[in-house]
Amino acid sequence: MQEIVQGVPLQHYIWLSAILFSIGVMGVLYRRNAIIIFMCVELMLNAVNLMLVAFSRYHSGTTGSSAQVFVFFIMAVAAAEVAVGLAILMMVYRNTKSTDIDFLNRLKF
Amino acid sequence: MAQLAWLVPLFPLLGFVIIGLANRNLSKSVTTLIGSGSILASFVVSLLLFFEKVSQPTPTTVHLFDWITAGNFSAKFSFLIDPLSTIFLLVITGVGFLIHLYSSGYMHEDDGFRRFFAYLNLFVFFMLLLVMGDNFVVMFVGWEGVGLCSYLLIGYWFENTDYNNAAKKAFIMNRIGDLAFLIGIFLIYQHLGGIDFNTAFNITNLANLAKGNPSAITAITLCLFIGATGKSAQVPLFTWLPDAMAGPTPVSALIHAATMVTAGIYMIARSNALFSLAPLTQDIILYVGLGTALLTASIGLFQNDIKKVLAYSTVSQLGLMFAALGVGAYSAGVFHVVTHAFFKALLFLGAGSVIHGMGGEQDIRKMGGLRQSMPITFWTFVIGTVAISGIPPFAGFFSKDQILAEILAHKGIGITAVAMIVSLMTCFYMFRLLFLTFFGNFRGTQEQKHHLHESPLSMTIPLMVLAFLSTVGGFIGFPHGIGHEMGIHHWLDGFLAQSVVITPNHFTAGQEWTLIGVAVGLLAGIIFWAMKTYVTDGKIPVKDSEMEGLQKVIYDKYYVDETYNRLITKPLNQISSGISNFIETKIIDGGVNGIGHFTKWLSSGIRTIQTGNVDLYFFAMTISAMLILIIKLFDK
Numbered sequence: 023m024q025e026i027v028q029g030v031p032l033q034h035y036i037w038l039s040a041i042l043f044s045i046g047v048m049g050v051l052y053r054r055n056a057i058i059i060f061m062c063v064e065l066m067l068n069a070v071n072l073m074l075v076a077f078s079r080y081h082s083g084t085t086g087s088s089a090q091v092f093v094f095f096i097m098a099v100a101a102a103e104v105a106v107g108l109a110i111l112m113m114v115y116r117n118t119k120s121t122d123i124d125f126l127n128r129l130k131f
Numbered sequence: 132m133a134q135l136a137w138l139v140p141l142f143p144l145l146g147f148v149i150i151g152l153a154n155r156n157l158s159k160s161v162t163t164l165i166g167s168g169s170i171l172a173s174f175v176v177s178l179l180l181f182f183e184k185v186s187q188p189t190p191t192t193v194h195l196f197d198w199i200t201a202g203n204f205s206a207k208f209s210f211l212i213d214p215l216s217t218i219f220l221l222v223i224t225g226v227g228f229l230i231h232l233y234s235s236g237y238m239h240e241d242d243g244f245r246r247f248f249a250y251l252n253l254f255v256f257f258m259l260l261l262v263m264g265d266n267f268v269v270m271f272v273g274w275e276g277v278g279l280c281s282y283l284l285i286g287y288w289f290e291n292t293d294y295n296n297a298a299k300k301a302f303i304m305n306r307i308g309d310l311a312f313l314i315g316i317f318l319i320y321q322h323l324g325g326i327d328f329n330t331a332f333n334i335t336n337l338a339n340l341a342k343g344n345p346s347a348i349t350a351i352t353l354c355l356f357i358g359a360t361g362k363s364a365q366v367p368l369f370t371w372l373p374d375a376m377a378g379p380t381p382v383s384a385l386i387h388a389a390t391m392v393t394a395g396i397y398m399i400a401r402s403n404a405l406f407s408l409a410p411l412t413q414d415i416i417l418y419v420g421l422g423t424a425l426l427t428a429s430i431g432l433f434q435n436d437i438k439k440v441l442a443y444s445t446v447s448q449l450g451l452m453f454a455a456l457g458v459g460a461y462s463a464g465v466f467h468v469v470t471h472a473f474f475k476a477l478l479f480l481g482a483g484s485v486i487h488g489m490g491g492e493q494d495i496r497k498m499g500g501l502r503q504s505m506p507i508t509f510w511t512f513v514i515g516t517v518a519i520s521g522i523p524p525f526a527g528f529f530s531k532d533q534i535l536a537e538i539l540a541h542k543g544i545g546i547t548a549v550a551m552i553v554s555l556m557t558c559f560y561m562f563r564l565l566f567l568t569f570f571g572n573f574r575g576t577q578e579q580k581h582h583l584h585e586s587p588l589s590m591t592i593p594l595m596v597l598a599f600l601s602t603v604g605g606f607i608g609f610p611h612g613i614g615h616e617m618g619i620h621h622w623l624d625g626f627l628a629q630s631v632v633i634t635p636n637h638f639t640a641g642q643e644w645t646l647i648g649v650a651v652g653l654l655a656g657i658i659f660w661a662m663k664t665y666v667t668d669g670k671i672p673v674k675d676s677e678m679e680g681l682q683k684v685i686y687d688k689y690y691v692d693e694t695y696n697r698l699i700t701k702p703l704n705q706i707s708s709g710i711s712n713f714i715e716t717k718i719i720d721g722g723v724n725g726i727g728h729f730t731k732w733l734s735s736g737i738r739t740i741q742t743g744n745v746d747l748y749f750f751a752m753t754i755s756a757m758l759i760l761i762i763k764l765f766d767k
Contacts, residue, residue: 050749123745 037075046114056121058098060104067100133191138176138753139220140259140378142169145677146252154245159235166248167231170255174224181217181705188629189213192265192329199268201512211328215630218465218623219262219397222472226389227255227277234381237487247287247379254280254480258390260429267316270398274312274362277391278305284720285378290609298375299711304371304452312398312470319405322347331383332404341408348748352405352412356419359395364446365453366423370692376438376569380483383438387480388445396438396452400461403631416600417542421549424450426689428556429592432563433686436668437482438494440564444519445475449552451534454550460537461631462624466608467534469623470526472690473604478561482510484586484594485568487581495564495671500573505592510568511598515567518601520558520654523647529605536646553651558657566665567672574671611636612643627712732734 031058042065071093076088115121144171150162159167159473190213199206210216231251238247257280261273279302286298316326322340323331330336340347359365364372386392399406406413424447431443448471455464486493488505502509518525521532531554537724539547572578585591608623613635624633638646664670678686687693 047753051746051753056744124747126743 032076032080035072039069039073039076042066042072054122056114056123056125056126059123060107060111064100064104067096071096132179134189134193135176136180136210136212136263138191139173139180139224140256140263142172142176143252143256143259145169147249147256150245150252151249154249154394157245159239159244162245162248163231165237166252167228167318169252170224170228170231171235173255173259174221174228177217177220177224180212181221182213183214184217185626187308190629203324204326206266206268206326208269209265209327210263210265210269210347213630214626214628215397215400215465217263218261218469218627219393222469223255223258223262223390226472226476227251227258227385228384229238229596230381230389230476230480233384233483233590233593234379235383236587237483238379241379243287247284250280250283250287250380251385254284254391258394261394265329266325266332267319268326270401271316273313274358274398275309275393276677277386277394278302278309278362281305281375281386281391284382285375287378291300291377294377297371297377299447300457301371301375304368305361308358308368311354311361312358314357315351318347318351318354319504322351328401333401334404337404337408345408348405349409349411352402352409353400353415355402355405356412356416359399359453361395362398363392363395363449363453364423365395365419365450367428369427369446370688370695373439373442373688376436376442380438380479380486383442384476384479384483388444388475392445393452393472396449396456396464399453399456400465400631403459403461404724406456406674407632413457413459415457417454417538420453420455420457421553422450422544423447424454424553424635425549425556428553430685430688431560431683432556433495433672434560437495437564437568438479438493439500440495440560441475441478441482443660444478444557444561447557448475448519451550451553453530455534455537458537458541459539459632460534460634461609462627462633463530463533463537464628465631466623467530470518470530470601470604473526473597474515474601477511477594477601478513478519480597481508481515481595484508484590485512487586487590489575490582490585492575492579495567496674497575497579498573499571499575499671500569500570501583502569503661505569507585511591511594512565512569514598514601516561518605519561521554521650524602524605525650526601526604527696529608529610532610532647532650533608535650536638536643537634539646540634551653554650555653555657558654559661562658562661563665566661570666571669595708610643610647612638612640616640627666662723 034095046062046064046069049065050059053062054061059124074089074093078087082089111121114126118125146165149165150157184296190211192209192211194207194209196208197205198208231248234247238244241247251757254277257273257276259273260272261277264270264273282298282302285301286295287292319331320326322344323333323336325331339371362436363447371391372387376383378387378452406416427443427446427450429441431447434440434443448467452464452467452471455461484505485498485508487503488501488508489498492498492576514525518527521528523529535547535550535554538550573583606622609621609622611624614621627633
């Protein structure tokens with residue numbers, strides 16, 4: 023397993039996560055549907071996770087694994103956040119019959 | 132056995148919790164059983180404790196748990212069982228039980244029967260804490276607790292605004308004293324290094340302080356005494372007690388005559404080591420006590436409400452007890468507390484029985500001739516009256532005689548004459564009350580006359596027991612001189628020797644006989660005069676509107692309440708309303724609103740940026756993040 027992971031140069035992992043992150047950002051910027059935006063946010067999150075794991079493997083070898091543990095925490099928190107976020111979306115949809123975020127522009131003074 | 136002392140306050144607490152929580156689900160008889168039974172159980176344990184102390188009078192400390200510990204300060208939740216506290220335990224639980232029993236008859240028709248019993252049990256619990264506590268903090272908890280229960284029970288019929296006001300008055304007056312008591316405790320901690328009785332009354336500690344800083348002891352004792360004036364209704368804080376008669380009669384008997392109001396006496400007797408070192412405070416106590424006794428006894432002469440007469444008589448008797456404490460005769464003061472608890476509870480319960488029979492009437496001008504229809508109440512009331520007047524061999528005679536003798540020995544004939552006048556006035560108004568209520572012809576309405584009846588057994592049994600105690604209770608303190616000749620000990624002095632300083636015997640038997648002879652002769656004259664005025668001549672006090680001159684001034688209680696109103700309440704109200712109009716509206720409200728307006732003004736330009744469009748926000752965020760990265764890239 024160690025060999026397979028390290029067979030790929032670190033740069034490739036960085037590029038992959040940069041691309042995933044950019045896709046996420048673009049998705050959030052261009053899409054109007056709240057659910058899609060939500061998914062894009064998750065994408066960005068996982069791009070970061072990937073980066074963390076890769077760096078952990080390349081820099082600490084087999085001895086250190088704190089970054090990987092850190093990733094598990096991010097996943098757990100993300101899962102909790104998804105639950106809350108989806109619940110909010112659900113309520114928004116019930117009240118407005120729409121998931122278009124341009125419709126939700128009343129959050130101002 | 133002493134280690135089981137925690138059972139004593141536990142029973143009433145349990146009673147309170149059960150009755151208080153189960154409330155509507157309990158039948159009246161079960162409530163009576165729990166309410167009175169818990170006090171009876173405490174009484175039994177108290178008796179066992181008492182007999183243990185009789186055979187082995189050294190004080191025992193019962194440590195339950197550490198309560199507050201901070202730095203050097205430590206307040207333990209522990210009890211002190213010694214002769215002084217066991218005497219009070221017996222009075223509280225014994226008289227308390229009788230009054231609980233009485234209440235079950237007296238309050239039987241009342242809707243709040245269970246609430247009443249819950250409050251009464253709570254009161255007994257706090258009162259027991261007060262006298263059992265082995266440091267000033269536990270004592271203070273009890274002290275505050277009984278104040279609370281007194282408030283709850285005075286305002287027991289809360290639909291009546293006057294009663295509520297009386298309750299508030301009692302509570303506030305007490306609070307004034309409590310504050311001084313609290314400051315006294317702080318001072319004790321500061322100067323003596325501890326608030327438990329062992330440390331505070333340590334002889335070497337006190338001797339050092341008396342040598343180094345005698346004014347500190349005066350300050351401490353003065354603060355404690357002001358606390359006592361609040362709880363025990365002395366000048367200038369006495370006006371709440373007569374108003375406290377708004378509560379049901381058993382409450383007046385238990386709280387405002389037999390137990391709670393004697394808390395001040397207990398506290399001073401308990402702190403006798405401190406007070407004995409402060410001659411200035413002792414003199415103040417003596418004069419305040421005598422002044423109160425004289426003032427309120429004279430008010431009592433013209434009152435026409437059966438409970439008000441007894442209330443003023445209570446204040447006046449408390450004044451005598453304080454006078455005894457003021458000359459250092461702590462054991463005489465405690466002795467009078469005990470006998471007073473018997474006959475004053477008896478008189479109040481008797482008055483309650485009369486009010487019960489009269490269907491709520493309290494004005495003695497509308498009574499008269501109740502002797503035939505209420506024989507048990509009449510005879511017990513006679514015993515109570517004779518006992519409080521100080522006629523031998525009833526209880527009040529021994530304790531009052533000892534107080535008079537102590538004052539005579541310490542302060543001479545002049546001061547003693549004042550105390551003597553007080554006790555003559557007491558005799559007069561008590562016999563006036565007795566004659567107007569039970570002799571002559573009935574002066575109420577036909578309906579009341581028809582309704583007249585003797586009270587049920589649950590009410591008359593406590594009367595009879597208390598009458599018995601009022602008759603024989605005085606023998607625990609037989610006069611020294613005479614007793615020495617006859618071979619009878621002054622038992623109480625010997626018993627209390629472990630707790631308080633006992634003054635030595637001053638008089639020979641001959642001198643004591645003279646003192647008694649003079650007192651009895653004067654009393655006989657007074658009784659004869661009262662009898663001639665109210666029975667033979669059949670005089671009846673005039674209506675309120677027909678009073679004039681000095682009589683009116685005294686009937687209106689020397690306008691003390693009105694003076695307090697004008698001097699303290701009104702100015703305070705004016706200052707408060709001034710503050711509420713100016714500081715509250717202009718400064719506080721203005722300040723808060725001003726900050727709001729300022730912030731609003733400051734942000735009026737920037738707030739247009741907030742469009743509420745999530746898209747835009749995210750765009751701005753991304754661009755900003757990118758900008759930061761780019762700047763970082765070139766900024767090497």
